[in-house]
Amino acid sequence: MLGVKDPSLLRQRTLALLLAVVMLFGLAACGSAEEPVEPDQPAETPAEPVETTEVIIASTTSTEDSGLFEVLIPAFEADNPEYKISVVAVGTGQALEIGRNKDADVLLVHAKADEETFVAEGYGTDRQDVMYNDFVIVGPESDPAGIKDGDDAAAALKAIADAKAKFISRGDDSGTHKAELKLWAAAGIEPSGDWYDSIGQGMGDTLTMTSESEGYTIADRGTWLSMRDGLDLVIVVEGDPVLFNQYGVIPVTDANNQEGARAFADWIVSPAGQEVIRTYGVDVYGEPLFVPNAQ
Amino acid sequence: MSVSDSGANGLALSGVGIRKVYGKKTVVDIERIDIAAGETLALLGPSGSGKSTLLSIMGLLEPPTEGQVLMDGRAVSHKDKSARSHMAAAFQHPYLFKGTVADNVAYGMRLRRVPAKTRRAAVTDALAQVGLEGMEGRSALTLSGGEAQRVALARALVLKPRVLLLDEPLSSLDPLIKGQLAQDFARIFREHGMTTLYVTHDQNEAMAIADRMVILRDGQAVAAGGVDDVTGLPPDVWTASFLGSEPPLEGTVVSTGDGVTGVDVGGPVVETVADHPLGARVLVGVRPEDVLIFDASADIPQSTARNQYVGTVADVQLWGVMYHMVLDLGGARIASRVSRASVREMGLAVGSRVQVVFKATAVRTRRLG
Amino acid sequence: MNVFVEAVVTAARLTLEGSPALWGVIAVTFEVAIVSTVAGIVLGAPMGFLMGASRFRGRRVLVALTNTAMGIPPVVIGLIVMMVLSRKGPLGFMGLLYSVDAMSIAQTLISTPIIAGLVSAAVASVPGKLRLQARSLGASRVQEALLVLKEARLGVLAAIASGFGAVVRGVGAVMMVGGNIEGKTRVLTTAIVQESRMGNFGMALALGLLLMAITFAMNGFLTWYQHSNERYERG
Numbered sequence: 019m020l021g022v023k024d025p026s027l028l029r030q031r032t033l034a035l036l037l038a039v040v041m042l043f044g045l046a047a048c049g050s051a052e053e054p055v056e057p058d059q060p061a062e063t064p065a066e067p068v069e070t071t072e073v074i075i076a077s078t079t080s081t082e083d084s085g086l087f088e089v090l091i092p093a094f095e096a097d098n099p100e101y102k103i104s105v106v107a108v109g110t111g112q113a114l115e116i117g118r119n120k121d122a123d124v125l126l127v128h129a130k131a132d133e134e135t136f137v138a139e140g141y142g143t144d145r146q147d148v149m150y151n152d153f154v155i156v157g158p159e160s161d162p163a164g165i166k167d168g169d170d171a172a173a174a175l176k177a178i179a180d181a182k183a184k185f186i187s188r189g190d191d192s193g194t195h196k197a198e199l200k201l202w203a204a205a206g207i208e209p210s211g212d213w214y215d216s217i218g219q220g221m222g223d224t225l226t227m228t229s230e231s232e233g234y235t236i237a238d239r240g241t242w243l244s245m246r247d248g249l250d251l252v253i254v255v256e257g258d259p260v261l262f263n264q265y266g267v268i269p270v271t272d273a274n275n276q277e278g279a280r281a282f283a284d285w286i287v288s289p290a291g292q293e294v295i296r297t298y299g300v301d302v303y304g305e306p307l308f309v310p311n312a313q
Numbered sequence: 314m315s316v317s318d319s320g321a322n323g324l325a326l327s328g329v330g331i332r333k334v335y336g337k338k339t340v341v342d343i344e345r346i347d348i349a350a351g352e353t354l355a356l357l358g359p360s361g362s363g364k365s366t367l368l369s370i371m372g373l374l375e376p377p378t379e380g381q382v383l384m385d386g387r388a389v390s391h392k393d394k395s396a397r398s399h400m401a402a403a404f405q406h407p408y409l410f411k412g413t414v415a416d417n418v419a420y421g422m423r424l425r426r427v428p429a430k431t432r433r434a435a436v437t438d439a440l441a442q443v444g445l446e447g448m449e450g451r452s453a454l455t456l457s458g459g460e461a462q463r464v465a466l467a468r469a470l471v472l473k474p475r476v477l478l479l480d481e482p483l484s485s486l487d488p489l490i491k492g493q494l495a496q497d498f499a500r501i502f503r504e505h506g507m508t509t510l511y512v513t514h515d516q517n518e519a520m521a522i523a524d525r526m527v528i529l530r531d532g533q534a535v536a537a538g539g540v541d542d543v544t545g546l547p548p549d550v551w552t553a554s555f556l557g558s559e560p561p562l563e564g565t566v567v568s569t570g571d572g573v574t575g576v577d578v579g580g581p582v583v584e585t586v587a588d589h590p591l592g593a594r595v596l597v598g599v600r601p602e603d604v605l606i607f608d609a610s611a612d613i614p615q616s617t618a619r620n621q622y623v624g625t626v627a628d629v630q631l632w633g634v635m636y637h638m639v640l641d642l643g644g645a646r647i648a649s650r651v652s653r654a655s656v657r658e659m660g661l662a663v664g665s666r667v668q669v670v671f672k673a674t675a676v677r678t679r680r681l682g
Numbered sequence: 683m684n685v686f687v688e689a690v691v692t693a694a695r696l697t698l699e700g701s702p703a704l705w706g707v708i709a710v711t712f713e714v715a716i717v718s719t720v721a722g723i724v725l726g727a728p729m730g731f732l733m734g735a736s737r738f739r740g741r742r743v744l745v746a747l748t749n750t751a752m753g754i755p756p757v758v759i760g761l762i763v764m765m766v767l768s769r770k771g772p773l774g775f776m777g778l779l780y781s782v783d784a785m786s787i788a789q790t791l792i793s794t795p796i797i798a799g800l801v802s803a804a805v806a807s808v809p810g811k812l813r814l815q816a817r818s819l820g821a822s823r824v825q826e827a828l829l830v831l832k833e834a835r836l837g838v839l840a841a842i843a844s845g846f847g848a849v850v851r852g853v854g855a856v857m858m859v860g861g862n863i864e865g866k867t868r869v870l871t872t873a874i875v876q877e878s879r880m881g882n883f884g885m886a887l888a889l890g891l892l893l894m895a896i897t898f899a900m901n902g903f904l905t906w907y908q909h910s911n912e913r914y915e916r917g
Contacts, residue, residue, distance in 0.1 A: 108879055115881025189864060191880040215780075216864040218876030219857070227861050230769055230779050250769075374817050394822070402818030408811055411833055421819035468819065478818060 070102045073278035076122035079220040080194060081265075082107035084151075084240030084307055086298055093294045094285050101278045109220070111191035117141055117270045123279035125268045126286075128193035133266045142268035143280075146287050149295050149308040150264045153197055154242055155255035156225070157183075157234035171258040172205040179205070182213040184233030188224050189216030197263060198236045204260065225249055238263060240307040243299065265308070287312035323351040323508030324385045324399060324475045326371060331380035333366050333532075341367050341377070341532045348476075350385070353502050353509040355523035355540070357516060359555065363532035364512045365480050371510055372478040373397050384476070398425065401469035405481035407461040414440070414456070414464055415449035421472045439471035440464075442501060459490040470501065477502070480512045495521045516544060516556055528552055545677035546598035553598075557637060559648045561598040563681070566591050573619065573673055580644030584619040585676035594681040601637065603675035604649035608659050609666040619673040626665045629656070636661075640669050689887030696888055697895075703865070708892070710782060711869040714860075715850040717786040722793030722845045729794075730801025730841070731827050735813065745802070751795035756788075760855030763788040767859065780861040785869070788855040793845035800844055804837020805830055836908060843904050847897060870896075 081087065082105060091103045106113075106122060110129045116122045118141050126148065127133060137145045155174055157163070163181040165174040178185050187209070188195040202209050217227060221241040228235040229249040242253070255261075267286055269279035285291045292310035299307035326348045333341040341363040348354040348371075356364040369375045371382060373391045381388050389396035401421060409417050418436045419427075427435070440448055443463040453464060462482055469477060482498070483491045499522045502509050513519050519526050520540050528536040528543065536543045536552050546561050547553035553560040566589045567582060568575035574589050575582045576597050583597050607613055609623065627646060628639035636651045638661070649669070651661065661667070696704055732738070733745050765771050767779040767787075778784045812833060813826045821829060831838055853871035860867035862876060870893045877886035 109881070112879050112881035115883065190876060215861070215866065217862050218864070218868070218872070218879070219862055220879075223861075227780060232769075369814065372818055374814055394820075397817075398820050400818065401820075402815065404811060404815060406809070406811065408809065408815040410812075410816075410829065411835070420816070424820045424822075424825055472819065 070100055071275050071278055072104055073101050073124065073275050073282055074104050074106060074122045075124050075126055075282065076106045076108065076113040076116045077126040078110050078113060078128065078193060079107045079222070080192070080238045080241050081126060081128075083220070083222050083244065084238070084299075085244060086240070086295070086308065089298055090286070090291070090294055094282060094291070097285060097290060098281055101275075101281060103282070109190045109192040110196070114141075117268070120270055120273055123270055123273040123275045124282050125270065126265060127268075128263050128265045129196055130264050130266060132196075133268060137268060141271055143271050145266045145268045146283065147311055147313060148265045148267050148286055149292075149310045149312070150262050151239050151308045152256070153194065153236050153261040153263055154239055154253045155234060155236055155261075156228065156242060156249075156251045157254045158229075158232040158250060159252055160232070161254060163234065166252075166254045168255045169257045171201050171255055171261055174255045175201055175209075176205045176207060178234050179207045179209060179213075182211065184228075184231050185209065185214050186224055186228040186231060186233050186235040187214060187216045188219065188221065188235075190218045190220070192220075193263065194221060194236060194238055197261070201236070201260060225251070236261075240299070243303045243305075243307060264311075322473075322475055322506040325350040325383075326476055326508055326510070327383040327386075328367070328371055328377075329381050329383065331367065331370055331377045331382070333363070333370060333375075334378045339532055341370065343367065343380075343532075343534055346371070346527060346534065346537075348508055348510055350508055351506045352525065353499075353511055353523045355519035355526040356510065356512045356529060357514065357519050357526050358529035359514060361531075362529040364514075364529045366532075367529065368402075368478055368480050368510055368512045372400055372402055372476070374402070399475040400478060401472045401474035401476075402478035402480065403462070403465040403469045403482050404479075405484050407465035409453040409456070409461055409464060412453055413449065414445070414451045414453050417453045417464055418449075418468045418471050420468060425472070435471050436467075439467040442470060443467045444497065458486050459494065462486060462494065466498070466501075470505070473505070475507055477505075477507050477509045479509065481514070482511075483518060484513065484515065491518070492521075498522055520544065528555065530555075541600075542677060545600045545675075546596060546679055557632065557648070558598070558601050559639060559646050561596040561679075562645050562647070564595060564597055564645075566593045566595060574678075576678065578645040581622050581642045583645075583676055584673045585678050586673050587676075587678040589678065589680055595678045596681060598677045599647055599671050599675055601648040601650045603671050604640070604647060605670045606638065606640070606649055606651055606655070606659070606661070607668040607670065609668060611668060613668060613670065618670045620669075620671045620676070622669045624667060624669045626661055626663055626667060629661060629663060640667065642669060685883050686887070688884040689891060692884050692888035693891040697892065706865055707868050707870055707873055708896075710867065711850065711871075711893075711896075713782060714785045714789055714856065714869060715846055718789035718793050718849045719797075719842065719846045721786070721790040722797045722849075723842060725790070726794040726797030726841075726845070727801050727831070727838070728827075730798040731805050731831065733798065734802035734805030735808070735810070735827070735830055748795045748799050748802070751791075752799050755854065756792055756852045757854030757858065759791050760788050760858030763791065763855065764858045779859060780863060780867060782860070782867055785856045785860040785867060788859045789849040789852060792852055792855060793849050796848050797841045797845040800841030801831075801834075801838055804834040804841060807837065808833045839904055839908065843901060846900060850897060850900075851893065 087105050095101065095103060106116065110127045113125055113127050114132060114136055117125050117136065133145050136142050155171060163178040163183040165177045168174050187198060217224060221237055222245060224235055225237055225241065225245050229251050267283045269283050273279050292312055295308050295310040296306060299305065328343060328346045331341055331343045332339060356367060358364045370377045373382060373389060373393065373396060376391050384396055410420060415436050418439055419432045422432045422435060436449060440446060443466050445460060445463050456464060466482065483494055486494065495518055511523055523540055525538060526540050526543050527534050530551060536548050544556055547556050547558060550560045562578040564576040564578035566574055567577045569591055572586055573584050574587055575584050576595055578597055589595055613621065622642045624640045624642040626638055627641045630637045636653065636656050638649045638651050640647055640649055733741060763784065764779065766773050767784055768774050808830050813830060816826045816829045851871060853875055856869055857872050857875065862868050862872040870889050874886045874889045877889060
């Protein structure tokens with residue numbers, strides 16, 4: 019979702035979109051247009067007390083779904099009025115691809131190995147740890163695999179596979195999906211069969227489908243906490259260290275708004291940013307959703 | 314179902330108390346209409362007179378608001394599939410279906426599950442009847458207007474209907490083809506002996522094809538009878554003007570004898586072959602085509618025409634290829650048709666003095682009271 | 683630009699090599715599209731015929747409803763079907779959610795108003811007197827209707843093609859009620875969404891090209907069919 023709150027920015031974006039559409043049509047016409055297409059009206063430049071520039075963050079749907087950005091972005095913009103943040107929430111894989119195409123200025127994702135490769139290949143300037151949350155295994159109250167109250171994630175997955183209990187996999191190459199695949203590998207199982215549904219969708223849709231199918235899945239705690247009221251699911255396994263999920267921030271090399279990207283990365287690992295993360299979610303869920311751990 | 318003896322093939326069709334109301338408008342209101350078995354009845358009237366609606370009702374294509382259709386005296390309705398299967402229709406626009414000529418002609422037979430082989434033979438026959446031999450394979454939508462109308466007729470005839478319904482089948486065609494088709498139609502109806510209801514607004518067509526006619530005005534029958542009677546002696550001013558003649562003259566019988574009756578129509582005495590007593594009040598009419606005009610000074614050759622008068626041209630109008638002329642015979646007015654050449658030659662105009670001649674046999678009368 | 687080249691190459695490779703997974707996706711795509719198009723014809727064509735060829739009380743309301751239904755976004759239809767088929771929904775006991783049947787139901791709700799609306803327009807273009815003509819030759823109401831549909835064949839075919847097109851390229855509803863389950867309910871469009879979410883733009887575009895090829899083949903078939911009938915059509 020592209021959240022743009024400033025109306026003047028919205029006007030500029032609308033104009034830019036119109037231009038892009040016109041250019042695409044020109045391209046589609048294969049040069050049949052003799053003259054370059056010009057917009058009828060010149061772009062309006064509204065009077066602004068402070069000149070702001072847009073910083074595009076590519077992040078994951080699970081981060082967006084957790085609601086963290088709703089407090090994080092206003093806090094950052096209050097400290098840095100020269101920047102406006104827009105968030106593109108996609109899967110980790112697509113977020114990294116967007117970064118490679120330099121369509122975003124900074125990434126906030128949670129797939130450490132891929133992130134390090136991303137930086138090593140020169141697409142990102144550097145990577146810093148920001149925070150972690152943890153994954154939980156959730157399932158129906160009836161618990162057909164009999165794994166409730168466990169703390170061994172791999173053993174629980176093995177039990178699910180043995181019972182051929184329904185398991186919904188995100189199957190979307192996301193950080194959560196990668197964590198799930200690592201756990202299956204640890205359990206020594208290659209999941210497949212009628213009980214294992216790979217759906218290629220986001221965390222929210224996956225939880226909804228799991229609830230409807232009375233199955234199990236692995237979810238990040240943030241999304242789980244924000245959605246649990248509408249689901250017929252309970253936590254069956256939590257607390258296993260392998261379920262921890264590290265987030266990193268990476269400014270994109272040669273991005274559009276390098277200063278903005280750097281400013282965001284520096285802010286989120288600063289005491290101010292870390293404090294916002296530490297307190298987020300406590301008022302609503304009675305517990306924080308993320309644990310800040312910037313060095 | 315009983316088959317009437319009077320028609321070789323056709324069924325008698327009657328409508329009793331037929332009313333059709335659309336919204337608040339009564340479009341048809343007919344006390345009684347009868348078509349004898351094997352007869353061709355023309356429904357004549359201007360557009361909007363309700364004649365097409367009456368045809369739809371009589372053809373069981375739509376139900377009347379009130380009234381009953383009888384087929385050989387038996388009450389039938391639009392839901393009566395067996396009654397409907399005795400009927401077939403063709404309309405002003407031929408409404409040919411996509412496909413070949415043969416597909417079109419065979420449509421009704423396919424609905425009646427006639428075997429393909431029988432269908433093919435019947436299609437060939439029907440096309441031959443309407444003069445379209447060997448056209449089976451042509452695309453129906455590439456035909457000329459006259460060909461299309463012939464196919465539409467063949468499509469109805471091939472069903473050997475006992476009642477045929479034709480709604481202005483010729484009116485969208487050019488005059489040459491129209492005349493030819495009208496003759497062909499009349500011949501075909503006679504050969505088949507079917508009962509035919511023929512809707513038209515053209516009295517010439519009606520006269521060429523029909524035995525009897527009913528004239529409709531605003532949904533009501535204003536005249537009914539033999540074709541010659543209705544056109545020769547229109548019952549009122551409206552009908553007369555619709556038929557292109559003058560209203561009938563009213564007069565008193567002043568002489569009888571030798572089978573010839575003289576009627577004083579308020580000036581001239583008109584001689585007719587009808588038989589009425591002296592002093593009787595009668596209506597008198599002559600068809601305009603039967604009235605001949607000669608130059609005032611012309612020497613009229615001896616003829617059997619008993620009615621010879623001198624009159625004045627009261628009105629001249631060009632109607633198509635002929636002039637319509639109203640003649641004042643000194644108190645009585647009659648109409649005549651005159652060719653353009655005659656008008657030019659005689660220099661006829663309003664006020665011209667002319668001699669007016671018509672035969673006693675051309676005069677129609679009806680006794681009043 | 684090389685992502686486009688990559689997509690074309692990938693599309694060609696996918697089609698030539700094939701893979702059970704891809705054939706599965708295409709098979710489900712066709713199953714849903716064909717079932718919901720046929721169901722859309724069965725439900726929508728008679729409705730369209732009634733709207734286009736007859737006058738009855740409530741016809742305007744039905745036409746307005748159909749036009750509205752044609753404009754409902756597929757995700758809204760997906761949402762409604764999902765809520766109805768959900769375990770907590772009124773038809774939850776049938777256990778249909780996240781199945782090919784659920785997708786066919788949702789897509790039928792999309793194809794039906796499209797086919798009804800377009801059939802209605804096609805049928806309305808056939809003169810009413812043509813039906814009178816058929817009736818006068820002995821046609822029953824059903825036979826009349828069949829003749830009118832046959833006369834309006836090109837418009838009816840276009841309606842069917844539009845219905846098929848809408849369901850084969852629709853994504854919102856099938857994603858919601860099918861769930862994009864690999865090997866079960868994944869179709870080309872949901873696979874495209876997934877691949878692009880995962881950053882596999884080349885693969886996503888390649889699947890898009892396959893989808894276009896299917897639509898193109900369908901339209902090509904209809905065009906051929908039209909041409910093969912053309913010699914009996916109005917010049």
